[in-house]
Amino acid sequence: MMSIRRDSRFQAVHRFERWGARQLLIGGISAGAHLAVSTLVHLRDRRASALGQIVGAHLDCGVYDLSGTPSARAADDRTLVVTRMWLDGLRDVGLPGFSLEECRRPELSPVFATLAGLPPAFFVVGALDPLLDDSLFLASRWLAAGNRVSIEVWPEAAHAFTNMSTPLAGHALEHTTTWISEILNDSLT
Numbered sequence: 001m002m003s004i005r006r007d008s009r010f011q012a013v014h015r016f017e018r019w020g021a022r023q024l025l026i027g028g029i030s031a032g033a034h035l036a037v038s039t040l041v042h043l044r045d046r047r048a049s050a051l052g053q054i055v056g057a058h059l060d061c062g063v064y065d066l067s068g069t070p071s072a073r074a075a076d077d078r079t080l081v082v083t084r085m086w087l088d089g090l091r092d093v094g095l096p097g098f099s100l101e102e103c104r105r106p107e108l109s110p111v112f113a114t115l116a117g118l119p120p121a122f123f124v125v126g127a128l129d130p131l132l133d134d135s136l137f138l139a140s141r142w143l144a145a146g147n148r149v150s151i152e153v154w155p156e157a158a159h160a161f162t163n164m165s166t167p168l169a170g171h172a173l174e175h176t177t178t179w180i181s182e183i184l185n186d187s188l189t
Contacts, residue, residue: 023055023187025180030131030160033062037110037138040118056183057121058176061129061159062138064111066091066103069133079130080158087130111138120148122179124172126157150179 028036036057043051065072068087075084095103106113111134121142125135132153139151154161154172162169162176 023184024053025056025058025183026054027058027060028062029060029163030062033059034064034110037062037064037113038107041106041110041113041115044117051117051119054119055187056119056180058124058180059121059135059138060124060162060176061126061131062134063087063131064109064134064138066095066109067100069131069137071133072130075130080128082130082159084130111141115142115145115147118142118145118147120183121150122176122183123149123151124162124176125151125153126159126161127153127155128157129159129161131159 026036026039027033036059040051040054040057043054063072068091072087073084075082075087077083077085091098091103095108098108103109104112115138121139123135123139125132129135135151136153139149143149152172152175154168157168157172158164162172
């Protein structure tokens with residue numbers, strides 16, 4: 001049986017002593033990107049010192065508006081990887097009984113949150129992804145809030161294409177590696 005340590009100080013406070021890490025990055029793909037942004041907003045609002053330890057966020061094809069952006073609503077049964085039925089079904093399972101208006105609460109849909117004071121972010125999304133608008137809208141709001149933003153929209157790429165073993169994914173991951181290296185180098189100066 002495995003036990004999970006629930007000490008909230010565990011991850012950030014002891015990062016150097018345990019792992020030799022002086023800098024932290026946060027990131028995720030799809031729902032993980034949603035959780036990464038929600039975590040950043042939560043840290044900023046409740047644990048400002050912990051947020052200061054995160055030097056950047058890599059956000060890959062996240063869902064940031066659970067009520068559905070125009071590109072998500074345009075998805076159908078022919079959409080690659082994530083169909084409209086999947087998007088609606090996942091929302092219904094995760095938020096049963098919630099109206100679309102209730103799904104727009106900032107703690108559920110980070111595109112509606114106050115975004116000032118967050119670290120630099122790198123958004124990656126495919127042009128064929130039904131969550132394209134989620135990334136475009138959040139990146140625009142991130143920038144408008146005074147934060148640094150980079151966004152790459154990859155042509156002919158579906159949802160979570162960076163998880164697929166394709167030449168396009170390889171190029172996108174090279175760009176991600178370059179961005180991460182630059183963020184880490186910037187934070188040292």
